[in-house]
Amino acid sequence: MNKKYVLILGASSSIGCELIRQLSDEETIILAHYYSEKERLEDLQVDSKGRLVLIQADLSHEPGIESLIELVTKECRCPNKIVFLAAPRLYLTRFKDLTREDFKRQIDMPLNTAFSILNRYLPEMASDKYGKIVFMLSSYTLGKPPSAMAHYVTAKYALLGLMKALACEYAGKNICINAVSPSMIETDFLSDIPEKIVELTAQQHPRKRNGQPADVAPVIKFLLSDDASYLTGVNIPVTGGI
Ligand SMILES: NC(=O)c1ccc[n+]([C@@H]2O[C@H](COP(=O)([O-])OP(=O)(O)OC[C@H]3O[C@@H](n4cnc5c(N)ncnc54)[C@H](OP(=O)(O)O)[C@@H]3O)[C@@H](O)[C@H]2O)c1
Numbered sequence: 607m608n609k610k611y612v613l614i615l616g617a618s619s620s621i622g623c624e625l626i627r628q629l630s631d632e633e634t635i636i637l638a639h640y641y642s643e644k645e646r647l648e649d650l651q652v653d654s655k656g657r658l659v660l661i662q663a664d665l666s667h668e669p670g671i672e673s674l675i676e677l678v679t680k681e682c683r684c685p686n687k688i689v690f691l692a693a694p695r696l697y698l699t700r701f702k703d704l705t706r707e708d709f710k711r712q713i714d715m716p717l718n719t720a721f722s723i724l725n726r727y728l729p730e731m732a733s734d735k736y737g738k739i740v741f742m743l744s745s746y747t748l749g750k751p752p753s754a755m756a757h758y759v760t761a762k763y764a765l766l767g768l769m770k771a772l773a774c775e776y777a778g779k780n781i782c783i784n785a786v787s788p789s790m791i792e793t794d795f796l797s798d799i800p801e802k803i804v805e806l807t808a809q810q811h812p813r814k815r816n817g818q819p820a821d822v823a824p825v826i827k828f829l830l831s832d833d834a835s836y837l838t839g840v841n842i843p844v845t846g847g848i
Contacts, residue, residue, distance in 0.1 A: 610686065611637060613678055613685035615639045615688070615723070616641075616690070620795070620819045621793065635681075638660055641664060666694070666715045683730065684734070688738075689739075696796065696799060699755075712758055713760060717768070724768075724772065728776060731779070731781050736780055740785065741785040741786075743841060745788060746758070787842065787845075812848065
C-alpha cells in the first residue's frame with residue numbers, strides 16, 4: 607500500500623500554498639484543488655520536487671464536489687491524506703442582517719464537501735488501515751467568538767463536531783482525524799475585513815503580530831506525518847499564546 611497521495615481542498619489558499627511548499631518531496635503526489643486561483647498553483651508546479659496535480663472545482667454545489675471526486679479517483683483509487691482548507695470568504699454581518707441564504711452558503715460549502723469526500727474515501731482508508739485527515743477550523747472554536755460572525759462560527763463548530771464523531775468512529779482503523787485552529791492569519795481571506803480590525807488584532811496579540819501561513823503549515827504537516835500516529839480527535843490551537 608502506498609502512502610503518498612495527499613488531497614488538499616483549497617490548495618490555492620495562502621495556507622495551502624505554504625503547505626505544498628513544505629510537503630513537496632519526490633515521494634509525495636499532491637492533488638491540489640483550486641476554485642479560481644490556478645496561477646498560484648502553476649507557479650508552485652515549477653518548483654515542486656514531486657508531482658503536483660491541479661484539480662479545479664466549485665465546491666459550493668453538489669455537481670462540483672462530484673466532479674472533484676471523479677477527477678481525484680482517476681488519479682488514485684483513494685488519497686491517503688486529506689486536508690480541508692476551502693471556505694467561502696469571511697465577512698462581518700450582524701445576526702439581524704444575516705439572511706438564511708448567507709447562513710446556508712457559509713455552512714453548506716465546507717460541510718457538504720467534507721461529508722461527500724469522507725463518505726466516499728473513509729471506507730477505502732479503513733480497508734487500507736491507514737489515513738490522515740486534517741480540518742482547518744478557527745480559534746473561535748476554542749474560546750469566546752467575536753460578534754457578527756454567527757455564520758462562520760457555526761460552520762466551524764459543525765466541522766468540529768464532524769471531526770470528533772469521525773475520529774471516534776475510525777480510531778480503530780488507524781485513521782487519524784484532527785483539526786487546527788488558528789487565530790487571525792494574514793491572508794486574502796481577510797480582504798473583506800476592515801483593515802483597522804486586522805491592525806487592532808495584531809496590536810492586542812501577545813506577540814504584537816497576527817499569524818502568517820508559515821506559522822500554520824508546519825502544524826498541518828506534523829498531523830499528516832507518521833510522527834502524529836497516536837493523535838486523533840484533537841483540535842490544536844495555533845494562536846501564538848492568545
Ligand atoms: N486567515 C485567517 O485569519 C484564518 C484564521 C483561521 C482559519 N482560517 C481558515 O483557513 C482556511 C484557508 O484560508 P486562507 O486564510 O488561506 O484564505 P484564502 O486564501 O481566502 O483561501 C480560501 C480557499 O477556499 C477556496 N474557495 C473559496 N470559494 C470556493 C468555492 N466556491 N469552491 C471551491 N473552493 C473555494 C479558495 O479557492 P481559490 O483561491 O482558488 O478561489 C481558496 O483556496 C479557511 O478554512 C479559513 O476559514 C483562516
